[in-house]
Amino acid sequence: PGLIDELALFDRALSDAEIAAIYDAGPLGKCKPENTSDADGDGLSFSDELSLGTSPNNADTDGDGLTDGEEVNETGTDPTQADIDGDGVGDAIEVFYGTDPEQTNPTVYVSPNGNNANDGLSWATAKRDNATLNGAPARIDALSGAANKPVYVLYEGGSYTPLVVPQDFDIIFVGSVGPGFYTPVWPPTTLFDGALGGRALEVIGNSATTLRFRNIELTRGRVLGEGGAGALLREGAVPGFTRVFFDQMVIRKNNAYGLGNAQGGGLYAHLDAFTMSDSLIQENFANFDGGGVSVGGVDSTYLFQRNVFAANEAGNRGGGVYATGDVPRILHLVGNQILSNHASGANSSGGALYYQSSDPAGTSLLVSNNLIIGNAASTNEADAAGAIVINGGFGGGTTAVALKHNTIAYNQMVNDKNKPGGVFIDNANNVFPELSNNIIWYNDDETVSAAPEKPVGGGAGSPKDDDNVLLTLNAVPGNGADNNINASNNGNSGVRAPPNNEPVFNPLFESGFYLNASSLLVDLSSSTAAAAGLTAPYTTRIDGAGDTGQLDLGFHYRQSALGVADSIQLEPQPYVSDFNEVTVVFTPTTSGQPIGSGHLVGACLTGSLPADVTLFSLTTLEPFVDCSGEQVLAIDMGDGRYAFKLQSDSDQTINAIDFDIYLDQVPTVLPIVVDVVFDIGA
Numbered sequence: 001p002g003l004i005d006e007l008a009l010f011d012r013a014l015s016d017a018e019i020a021a022i023y024d025a026g027p028l029g030k031c032k033p034e035n036t037s038d039a040d041g042d043g044l045s046f047s048d049e050l051s052l053g054t055s056p057n058n059a060d061t062d063g064d065g066l067t068d069g070e071e072v073n074e075t076g077t078d079p080t081q082a083d084i085d086g087d088g089v090g091d092a093i094e095v096f097y098g099t100d101p102e103q104t105n106p107t108v109y110v111s112p113n114g115n116n117a118n119d120g121l122s123w124a125t126a127k128r129d130n131a132t133l134n135g136a137p138a139r140i141d142a143l144s145g146a147a148n149k150p151v152y153v154l155y156e157g158g159s160y161t162p163l164v165v166p167q168d169f170d171i172i173f174v175g176s177v178g179p180g181f182y183t184p185v186w187p188p189t190t191l192f193d194g195a196l197g198g199r200a201l202e203v204i205g206n207s208a209t210t211l212r213f214r215n216i217e218l219t220r221g222r223v224l225g226e227g228g229a230g231a232l233l234r235e236g237a238v239p240g241f242t243r244v245f246f247d248q249m250v251i252r253k254n255n256a257y258g259l260g261n262a263q264g265g266g267l268y269a270h271l272d273a274f275t276m277s278d279s280l281i282q283e284n285f286a287n288f289d290g291g292g293v294s295v296g297g298v299d300s301t302y303l304f305q306r307n308v309f310a311a312n313e314a315g316n317r318g319g320g321v322y323a324t325g326d327v328p329r330i331l332h333l334v335g336n337q338i339l340s341n342h343a344s345g346a347n348s349s350g351g352a353l354y355y356q357s358s359d360p361a362g363t364s365l366l367v368s369n370n371l372i373i374g375n376a377a378s379t380n381e382a383d384a385a386g387a388i389v390i391n392g393g394f395g396g397g398t399t400a401v402a403l404k405h406n407t408i409a410y411n412q413m414v415n416d417k418n419k420p421g422g423v424f425i426d427n428a429n430n431v432f433p434e435l436s437n438n439i440i441w442y443n444d445d446e447t448v449s450a451a452p453e454k455p456v457g458g459g460a461g462s463p464k465d466d467d468n469v470l471l472t473l474n475a476v477p478g479n480g481a482d483n484n485i486n487a488s489n490n491g492n493s494g495v496r497a498p499p500n501n502e503p504v505f506n507p508l509f510e511s512g513f514y515l516n517a518s519s520l521l522v523d524l525s526s527s528t529a530a531a532a533g534l535t536a537p538y539t540t541r542i543d544g545a546g547d548t549g550q551l552d553l554g555f556h557y558r559q560s561a562l563g564v565a566d567s568i569q570l571e572p573q574p575y576v577s578d579f580n581e582v583t584v585v586f587t588p589t590t591s592g593q594p595i596g597s598g599h600l601v602g603a604c605l606t607g608s609l610p611a612d613v614t615l616f617s618l619t620t621l622e623p624f625v626d627c628s629g630e631q632v633l634a635i636d637m638g639d640g641r642y643a644f645k646l647q648s649d650s651d652q653t654i655n656a657i658d659f660d661i662y663l664d665q666v667p668t669v670l671p672i673v674v675d676v677v678f679d680i681g682a
Helices: 016-028 046-052 068-075 091-097 138-147
Strands: 107-110 151-156 158-160 163-165 170-177 190-193 201-205 209-214 217-219 222-224 231-235 242-247 250-252 255-257 267-270 273-277 280-282 293-295 301-305 308-310 321-325 330-334 337-339 353-357 364-368 371-373 376-378 388-392 400-404 407-409 412-414 423-427 434-436 439-441 469-471 485-488 567-570 581-590 601-605 613-616 631-633 642-648 652-663 668-678
Touching: 046 068, 068 091, 151 158, 201 209, 201 242, 231 242, 353 364, 388 400, 567 668, 581 652, 581 668
Parallel strands: 107 151, 151 170, 158 190, 163 201, 170 209, 190 217, 201 231, 209 242, 217 250, 222 255, 231 267, 242 273, 250 280, 267 293, 273 301, 280 308, 293 321, 301 330, 308 337, 321 353, 330 364, 337 371, 353 388, 364 400, 371 407, 376 412, 388 423, 400 434, 407 439, 423 485, 439 469
Antiparallel strands: 567 581, 581 642, 601 631, 601 652, 613 642, 652 668
16 A cells, blocks of 8 residues: 555545545645635635634634624624624624624623513523513613613514613614524514514604614504504604614514504604615505505605515505605615505505605605515505505605616506506606606506507606606406506606517516516616616526626516426415415425515416305416416515415315416416315304
8 A cells, every 4th residue: 555645634524625626636635625715605715714713614603694704804803703792792783783893782681581580681681571671671771871882682582572662762672692692583583472462562762762673573463543563663752863773674464453543554653764674574454554564754764675565455555655744755665575565445555655745845755676566456546556656746846756677567456447557656746756767567457458558648847767668468368457657747758668669568577577688678778787776786687697788677686596496385284264265375495495575476276166266366467378277366475475365155175176386477387286174154
């Protein structure tokens, strides 16, 4: 045997790439990676990782939520310590909120294993629930005053009583952390449960109040004749400037019911400034306006960015979002997905968004780069649309109203052929909105006209409407998409179907609403991607390639597509009725992972149903021409799950109902078999 000429000892398991490098080196010898290699992609070389004591195979050695490279090259924190100052708050959280990771912050700990008699100053002596934090707790008051810093309140995963915060404190509430782990979990494991005492969260801002909430679910709140079942955010009696921030929150299954001010099923905000980012607002109900969210107030500013509003319902206006009030006021919705929301009452309107302003000098409304899919409304109102209504007397030279870079598709105005499925804009004062670079596709008024209806003209001036796409399609029998937009008092609406105003035009969507490389909507805009701020990581392509050169129309994602669905996961069967309805919920997956929200998904009945059983959904759209049986567009739940419904007039059990699930415009078709039980008296 030959002599050993190289020996290396490792205190860890080698990666596949490292083993392959040793094997491939053969007699040349290669027992360790190149010093310049970066196996974990954290921006540090192998030699840097060795010298720093970090793992070359773990991008976040200390598990604090910052990569090793970020800590070394950007934040200056220690990549081997998750909490440098030992205050219990992970370094990534401190960096995110702008507190000093090397200076101790006052911290209160709350845990299901705690006791309200404890002092709450460590996980070992944690409080049990929010009862001792409500009102004006002496502990937070003392901590805040002594340190002159924000107070952190950390929650371990678990269910807690509702929280009421009426003080003028600067507090940061962080959920879904715990002893030994510093990166908040998504989806949140910390729940403020309204079923344990009314609405889940109430903020009454007095004087100068700044409150921040992260990785907490607000759920099962119920209020009668009031707003904000999940969260009520309002100013108190003492004048001041109240600011509230929500990050990575979930607001789910809250109910503002009854008459009166029953609006904002998920959240009602009436304060100076509110920002919500990267959150899920899902399955909330308001008997009046704003199934998901209702906002208003004088001199107020609201920013919603990168959120998902899904399957919310309002009995009147704004199934997803409702906004109204005096001015000057700012409402910006940027980068959101607004999916399968419903304005359901007899006088309802704006399934996705209803915006109304009474005196808008100084108003700024921006609806930019949103994916607005599958929303619906039913109405007797004169000013109505299935997806978006912008209604009011826009006036004054400082007014700015813009809808741009959105994809608005498969929305419906149910039972009213004279109202658009997509967008309604009423500019009473002849201040014309910017409508640019949108894709408005296959929105439906539930009728078929002999010819596509045109936007309403009249009034002076014309809007700024470069590069909008008004697309019409009558390819599906019984369903037209001939009334996408209605812009009254706009003069010349100017919406067009490129490149030659074709009456039927296919944008070639794929894997949701990415654009196929052959789509004529790629590079169509007269503006550039750089000028719109939609270069990489923003993309319209399934491979994630950044938009370059001329701007692509429509919604831009921030990542590549996850892949084509290869299986369907059904929730446990049989599905049992809630009175006379059964909701069939399923998750399309690819390689075992959910494909996510924002796909075109439908259910096609391939078997048969008894005569008294009806297949239905939020809309009556039938977008899949290859389905020869009954079909419905599935409800997008916003978290990777989709649903459709069955209704029965009698008690019965039905086994083995066959459906094909259609996914995306050029569909993947996957079969499912469903068992249901109708118990009308249940």
